[in-house]
Amino acid sequence: MKRIFVLLFITLCASSCVVLSPKKYKSLVAQRDSLSSALTGANNRITSLEDELARLRSDTALLHSEIAGLSSKVSGLNSNNASLRAASDRLSQDLKKREARLREVEEILRKRDEATLALKDKLQKALLGFQQSGLSVEIRSGKVYVSLTDKLLFSTGSIVIDEKGKQALAGLATVLNTQPEINISVEGHTDNQRVVNLGQIKDNWDLSVLRATSVVRYLTEAQKIESTRITATGKGQFQPIEDVNTPEARSRNRRIEIVLSPKLDELYDLIK
Incomplete structure (x- = not known):
């Protein structure tokens, strides 16, 4: 049986197989090797491309993550920028209000200074003699100080205003009653x-207070200046004009100072 199959195979080969020449055979082997080499190169290239694709996918995922982080930061910065802009607007409005108040205060102080200077001029004219x-x-x-030495108002050691002192105070009151x-x-x-x-005068405190109250009493009772406008204080020896201990300096230190200041209710209302 086996022999029959062998004979049959020989018969088929004899009828269908082509016998190649050595040259043709070598050519086909060379083509086969070339195709095999090209296939190997293609496979290597595919592997390299697959590796590169994997790296690109990884880089892309990383970039997406970074972009998401940057987008979050941008959103935060935009939010902060909006908050800062709102705060800046509030500060700008507050600054405008403060500048407006400052101008009002400056205007009031300017008027005060003008009034103070005008009052000084009136008093100097009224008290020229x-x-x-x-x-x-x-x-x-910003205040007008009218200083009168004690010899103009009082006898030595006295708290009673003499006639010349009353004349000076009357001239002062004439101006103040119009102001x-x-x-x-x-x-x-x-x-x-x-x-x-x-x-009964115990010390310089007593003397300074009693002389001040004598002047206040004369201005309010004899010259009709409203009592609500006027106060009396005693400074004793503790605010001298001159510190040297000479008769001339002591004479200048013995004095009545009448301090005149404009009412600044409008200014106080502004700065509350």
């Missing part, structure tokens, strides 16, 4: 010499 007797008028810190918007403070000052033999 007393300036050689120890009276002076000056502006300090109801002016507050008045009367300050008594003494020298540093110890008070002796003045009855």
